[in-house]
Amino acid sequence: MTSTAPDRVRVHTAPADAQWWRSAVIYQVYPRSFADSDGDGIGDLPGITAHLDHLVELGVDALWLSPFYRSPQVDAGYDVADYRDVDPLFGTLADADALLERAHRLGLRVIVDLVPNHTSDEHxxxxxxxxxxxxxxxxxxxxxxxxxxxxxxxxxxxxxxxxxxxxxxxxxxxxxxxxxxxxHLFDAGQPDLNWENAEVRAEFEDVLRFWLDRGVDGFRVDVAHGMVKAEGLPDWSGHVAMIEGDEQGTVPGGTNPMFDQEGVHEIFRAWRRVLDEYPGERVMVAEAWVDPLPRLARYVRPDELHQAFNFDVLVTGWDAARLRRVIDSSFAANDAVGAPTTWVLSNHDVVRHASRLGLPDPTSRPNGIGPDDVQPDAELGLRRARAATLLVLALPGSAYLYQGEELGLPDHTSLDPSVRTDPAFFRTGGTELGRDGCRVPLPWRADAPAYGFSPTGATWLPQPDEWARLAVDVQRDQAGSTLELYRAALRLRRDHALGSGDLSWAPEVSTDPTVLAFVDRDVLVVANLGEGSVQLPDDGHVLLSSAPLAAGAERTVPAATTVWVELR
Structure with a gap:
């Protein structure tokens, strides 16, 4: 690390390369919950195509589609029966082609899910x-x-x-x-493939080509640290959760023989050669639950995948000191291999951050929240979520947004057991509630059936009544709404090229360990995770704040607030 100012320490220097994926903001679409065009209560590809303008208005660069392949839907499509066809629930191959064509016409790239660790038992x-x-x-x-x-x-x-x-x-x-x-490392309906088998390897290279030929811009690789198992399949006493995160990088029970084996890297090098044959900077991003970060960075070496989800910020929660360590270590690990760092706060596998951050312990990460659990403080959770969002969107690298977070959606925490669908709920006898709460269909229009998700009012999971006030049409053009905050943040991120900038900590702003202050290009970012207030420097223009600043106190950052200041 080199000094960039008397009181500042640079922790990341912008790379010379300018590929789109190094700084892109990518929006995750969970197809069954995005928009339903035919009224059956399940979202579909035509519904997504009809709402792509929302993503353009939001200001993202690309969308990532969770699985839409032919599947018995034991695990919401992550049990694939045919990798070259669309499940009738979601439409047809022609619908997929139409989505790709319209997205590209609107300037959006499209990444699709690839599920290589296992197939469906109906494959x-x-x-x-x-x-x-x-x-x-x-x-x-x-x-x-x-x-x-x-x-x-x-x-x-x-x-x-x-x-x-x-x-x-x-x-x-x-x-x-x-x-x-x-x-089957997951459900019994998801048998693990044998990646020592040459026919398995050849089949997936062909699947890659099938979708690349149709025009997709890349793949999100599900369980990318899986596929290869330790030789002999030895006993292991540990347990793996959906999202693993551990500061020490330890694994309960010793070395995990199920995941992060050396053989996966040979597979990804072969896949990278396939993608490099195609024009347009096609990419792969790894979903890999791997600690410590230098080991995760091995997946994004120059001849392997382009990105890997960095879950460390997500699992850290509301803790300034730990977040700073994660940011430092993330840049150190990824910069060492010439890869961008990715930032993510929510996805389809975890409680939404607007709810997690409102829990009594805002660093906890429960596997679902139910009506009998301690309920999040909705107001505090949203305030912290907005602050956390402005923090990560100001960081250099690529950011991932999960559908609905731009509306400030909380988890549905009062779902009745009778409507739950997650296999984790059933396989654990209900001791783990699972992921249904973060997968509830989106609200588009406050006064429409199913809040505009479905023309008939049908929804595969029930929507909370309080979501009416969070609908897209209510928040659009409403000053101070979460949707407008996201739109402004993404516009400013692009205008100031924050995704491709440098990062230096700015200790001159505050020495309080509950405050994170850094400079990215010409923008000072101050995130106050503490209980007191923080004084901004006298110079500079406030560009954006995650919460209103008090009249007459524009230079003061209140608790649970992040502010962007343009330096002069």
């Missing part, structure tokens, strides 16, 4: 594997093993599923006798 390969004999080429596409015990009645090892329960299911052979077991 043609797995149906063939179940019908075939042990040791057959069909079974070699997956991880079938003989059971332990005198009659093979015990699973091959003691691994647990991420969704709860054991990670093995026993099949009945063609002759009706109990047979081998197959591995």
């Amino acid at each position: 043609a390969w797995f149906r063939a594997a179940r019908a075939a004999a042990p040791g057959s080429p069909e079974r070699a596409h997956y991880l079938f093993r003989d059971g332990r015990g005198e009659h093979g009645e015990l699973p091959p090892n003691n691994w647990e599923s991420v969704f709860g329960g054991r990670a093995w299911t026993r099949v009945t052979e063609a002759d009706g006798t109990p047979g081998q077991w197959y591995l």
